[in-house]
Each structure stands twice: as C-alpha cells, then as structure tokens.
Amino acid sequence: MDMTPEEKQLLDLDKSRDENIQKLKDLEDELYSSVNQAWFEDSDNAIPEEKKDFTSKRIKLSNLINDLDTIRIEKIAEKFRENESKLKEGIDELSTTLGGISSSIDTLGQIGTLISTIANILIVV
Amino acid sequence: MKKNVNIRQIAIATFLVTLISGCRSNDDYNKLGEAGIQYIDAVNLLLDESAKTRVDLSSEQILANDRISNIDATQYTITADSDRKRIKYINLVMQHNLMLKKYFVLLQELANSDAPQKAQTQIEKVAKNMIALGSVIRKDAAIDPGSGTATLGSGVNFIVKLQIREALKQELEKRGKLISNELKIQEEALEDIGEIMLQDKEKISKLQENRLVVRSIVSPNPISDETGWIKIRQNILTMTIMSENLKNASSTLSNFRGIFESFLEGKSDIKSINIFLSEVETFVKLVSNKK
Numbered sequence: 001m002d003m004t005p006e007e008k009q010l011l012d013l014d015k016s017r018d019e020n021i022q023k024l025k026d027l028e029d030e031l032y033s034s035v036n037q038a039w040f041e042d043s044d045n046a047i048p049e050e051k052k053d054f055t056s057k058r059i060k061l062s063n064l065i066n067d068l069d070t071i072r073i074e075k076i077a078e079k080f081r082e083n084e085s086k087l088k089e090g091i092d093e094l095s096t097t098l099g100g101i102s103s104s105i106d107t108l109g110q111i112g113t114l115i116s117t118i119a120n121i122l123i124v125v
Numbered sequence: 126m127k128k129n130v131n132i133r134q135i136a137i138a139t140f141l142v143t144l145i146s147g148c149r150s151n152d153d154y155n156k157l158g159e160a161g162i163q164y165i166d167a168v169n170l171l172l173d174e175s176a177k178t179r180v181d182l183s184s185e186q187i188l189a190n191d192r193i194s195n196i197d198a199t200q201y202t203i204t205a206d207s208d209r210k211r212i213k214y215i216n217l218v219m220q221h222n223l224m225l226k227k228y229f230v231l232l233q234e235l236a237n238s239d240a241p242q243k244a245q246t247q248i249e250k251v252a253k254n255m256i257a258l259g260s261v262i263r264k265d266a267a268i269d270p271g272s273g274t275a276t277l278g279s280g281v282n283f284i285v286k287l288q289i290r291e292a293l294k295q296e297l298e299k300r301g302k303l304i305s306n307e308l309k310i311q312e313e314a315l316e317d318i319g320e321i322m323l324q325d326k327e328k329i330s331k332l333q334e335n336r337l338v339v340r341s342i343v344s345p346n347p348i349s350d351e352t353g354w355i356k357i358r359q360n361i362l363t364m365t366i367m368s369e370n371l372k373n374a375s376s377t378l379s380n381f382r383g384i385f386e387s388f389l390e391g392k393s394d395i396k397s398i399n400i401f402l403s404e405v406e407t408f409v410k411l412v413s414n415k416k
Contacts, residue, residue, distance in 0.1 A: 025324065032189060032328070034335040038343065040193040051194040059200050062186050063207045066179070069321045070207070073214040076314045080221040083307055087224055090300045094231035097292050101240045101285075108247040115254035122261045 021068055028065055031058050149391070151236045151286060154293045156398045157388050158233025163405045164381045165226040168311060169219050170412050171375050175322040176215045182325045183208050185332035218314060225307055232296070238289055245282035249274045301389045308382035315379055319372045326368040334361045374408040 003011065030036070031054075039045050040054055183204050190196055252274040297304075338358045341348050348354050384401055387393035 029328070029331070032186070032332060032335075034331075034339045037189060037193070037335055038339070048194065055190040055194045055196070056200070058186070058190055059196075059204060062183070063203055066183070066207045066211060070211045070214055072317050072321065073211065073218065073314075076310065076317065077214050077217040077221070079310045079313075080218060080307070083303060083310075084221065084224065086300070086303050087228060087307065090296070090303070091224070091228050091231060094228070094235060094296060097296075098231065098235055098238065101238060101289070105240055105243045105247055108244065108251060112247055112250035112254050115251060115258050119254060119258040119261050122258070 021065070024061065024065055024068075028058075028061050031061065149290065149294065149388075151290055151293070153388075153395065154236035154290070155233055156395055157385070157393075158229045158236055160381065160384065160398050160401055160405075161229030162226055162233065163402055164378060165222045165229065167378055167405045167408050167412075168315065169222050170409060171315070171322075171371075171378075172215050172219050172222075172318060174371075174412055175318050175325075176212050178322050178325045178329065179211050180208055182329050182332075185329055185336070188336065189332055215318075218318075222311075225304075228304070232293065235289060235293055235296075240289065241282040241285040244285045245278040248281040249278040252277055297389060301385075305382065305386055305389070308385055312379045312382060315375055319375045323368050323372045327365055330361055330364040330368075333364075334358075337361065371408075371411055374404075374411050377404045378408060380404070 040051055046054070187196060187201065187204060190200075256274075338354070338361060341354060380401055384393050384397055387397070
C-alpha cells in the first residue's frame with residue numbers, strides 16, 4: 001500500500017523518535033552499569049560534588065525515560081477514551097434488554113396470579 | 126391431531142426464526158462472552174504487573190543512587206511523581222478494560238439467561254389458571270389441563286430463547302466494529318506495555334545483580350550464605366528469560382481479536398475459543414507463578 005508523503009513523514013518521525021529513546025535507554029544502562037556503580041561507590045574515586053552530580057544526572061535521565069514511556073501509555077488511554085461513550089451505550093442497551101426480559105416475565109407471573117385470584121374469588125362467590 | 130399441528134407449527138416457527146437469527150446458538154454467544162471476560166482479566170493482570178515492575182525499577186534506581194550520594198527529598202518526590210503518573214495512566218486503561226469486561230459480562234448474562242425457563246413456567250401457570258377460571262365461569266367440573274400447557278410452555282421457552290439469540294445477534298451487528306476497534310487498541314496496548322515492561326524487567330535484573338550478587342562477591346569479606354547467593358544469582362539471571370516468556374505469552378492474548386472478528390463473520394467455532402481460553406489460562410499461571 002502506497003503511503004502519502006504526510007504518512008511517510010509521520011512514520012519517519014516515529015522511527016526517529018524510537019531511535020532517540022533507545023539511545024537514551026542505552027545511555028541509562030551505561031550509567032547504571034556495575035562498573036560505574038562500583039567506581040562511584042568507592043569513596044576514594046570521586047569527591048562528594050562529583051557523586052552528587054552523577055546521581056542527579058542519572059535521576060533526571062531515568063525520570064525522562066519513564067515519562068517518555070508513560071506518554072505511550074497515555075496515548076493508548078486517550079484512544080480508549082474516544083470509544084468510551086459508545087461502549088457505555090452498548091452496556092446500557094444490553095442492561096435494558098436484560099431488564100426488559102425480566103420485567104416481561106414478572107408481568108406474566110402477575111397475570112397468572114391475578115387469574116388464579118379471580119378464579120378463587122369466583123369459587124367463593 | 127391438534128397436538129401434532131402445534132408441534133409442526135413450533136417446528137416451522139423454529140426453522141424460520143433460526144434462519145433469521147443465523148446459525149449461532151446461545152451457547153456460542155455464552156462462550157464468546159466467557160472468552161471476552163477471561164481476556165480482559167488477563168490483560169489487566171499484565172497491566173498490574175507492569176505497574177508493579179515500574180515501581181520496582183525506580184526503587185532499585187533510588188537505592189543505587191543513594192548508595193553513591195544521599196538522595197534528597199526533592200529528588201525522591203520527582204521520581205515518585207513520575208511513577209504515580211505512569212500508574213495513573215495504567216489505571217485508566219485498566220478502568221476502561223473493566224468497562225469492556227462489563228459489556229462481555231452482559232453479553233454472557235443475556236446468552237445464559239434463564240428467561241426461557243422462567244417464561245415457560247409462567248406461561249404454563251397462566252394457561253392452567255385460565256383453564257381453571259374457565260371451568261369456574263362455566264360452572265363445569267374441574268378440567269385436567271393435560272399436556273397442552275406443557276406444549277405451550279415448551280413453545281414459549283423456545284421462542285424466548287430465539288428472541289434472546291436475535292437480540293445478541295443484533296447487538297453484535299450494531300457494535301461489532303466498535304468492539305473490534307477496541308480489541309485493536311488492546312493489541313497496541315499489549316505490544317507497547319509488554320515491551321516497556323520487558324525493558325523495565327531487564328533493567329531491574331541488572332540492578333539487582335549489581336546490588337545482590339556483584340557487591341557481595343567483590344567485597345573482601347567472604348559470603349556468609351553461599352547457597353543463598355547461588356539461588357539469588359540464579360533467580361536474577363533467569364529473570365529476563367521469564368520476562369521474555371511472559372511477553373511471548375501476552376502476545377497470544379492478541380488472538381482474541383481474530384476470534385471475535387471470525388465470530389462476527391460466522392467462521393469462528395467453539396474449538397478455537399476453547400484453545401484461546403486454554404492459552405489465557407497458561408498466561409495467567411505464568412503471571413501468578415512470578416508473584
């Protein structure tokens with residue numbers, strides 16, 4: 001299927017975004033590697049300011065990656081929200097159908113009881 | 126003779142209504158409803174697991190950073206808020222899924238309705254009472270209602286059953302495309318959230334390996350519980366394989382859209398729904414065993 005130039009542009013943007021997010025994730029992996037962790041934990045290797053700066057950067061990067069992943073979930077939630085009123089309509093209609101059937105049977109039961117009561121009254125009379 | 130005519134009339138009516146309402150039985154609709162319910166429960170289980178995985182990952186990261194330099198309250202709050210935002214959107218998807226589940230529950234309730242049996246009982250009661258009332262009015266001796274009321278009752282039972290089937294068919298004709306679209310978005314959700322969860326679990330595995338395995342082995346002090354250390358290392362290193370299995374199993378959940386669409390086209394059978402239900406069961410066991 002041929003894509004329109006706009007669709008191709010969007011697809012390229014998506015691809016580029018995914019590649020950039022992957023680069024950030026690779027960087028995060030590198031920063032949290034056991035070698036880096038051990039080096040910074042060793043009190044002889046870095047001064048407190050360097051340690052503070054390193055952890056601040058890691059926290060910022062991790063939160064940024066988390067937020068980018070959350071945006072993907074947010075978009076899914078938005079797509080679902082668009083369908084919600086129509087889905088609710090279906091639920092209401094099914095509930096009404098079920099309620100209608102139950103009510104018809106109740107009415108039938110009441111008619112039966114009424115006829116029986118009339119018959120009993122007529123017997124007594 | 127009259128009884129034969131009644132039975133023939135009911136048979137003809139049955140044939141005609143069956144033609145009108147298609148070949149699906151109420152049991153088929155019931156099975157579809159059950160598959161829909163099990164599917165949503167399984168998807169929500171995966172979403173719940175992904176939310177917990179996210180929190181576990183950020184906890185590992187907080188601890189890793191705190192071991193280097195003391196984490197302050199602001200840094201902690203920013204991370205916790207970022208987690209809460211993720212949990213909020215996962216929860217929104219889960220809430221929406223509960224709505225979709227409600228749809229399948231109602232579909233199943235309608236297919237499983239005992240209305241035909243109740244209608245049969247009530248109509249037999251009405252018929253008997255009317256015969257009794259007729260006898261009273263005419264001042265006849267009480268007449269045995271005989272098998273006529275039972276035949277009438279069976280006929281009503283059948284007609285109500287067919288009416289329910291027709292209501293189910295109309296419902297799916299009306300909203301089949303909507304549900305199919307819903308399931309398409311669910312597929313995207315399973316793909317995206319499954320991938321995010323797998324990556325999160327891989328990161329947890331590396332961080333835990335560092336915290337629980339590497340730190341103790343590179344320390345100059347000997348490991349006090351070597352058997353425990355081996356077990357921990359085994360669990361951590363196999364975590365990724367387990368996560369990949371979970372991701373693969375979750376992709377089988379996406380088969381539900383195919384089943385649903387085939388059902389709409391009149392192609393899907395009970396066998397394929399049963400196979401799907403057993404796949405869902407395997408997935409649920411896999412998630413439960415991880416806990």
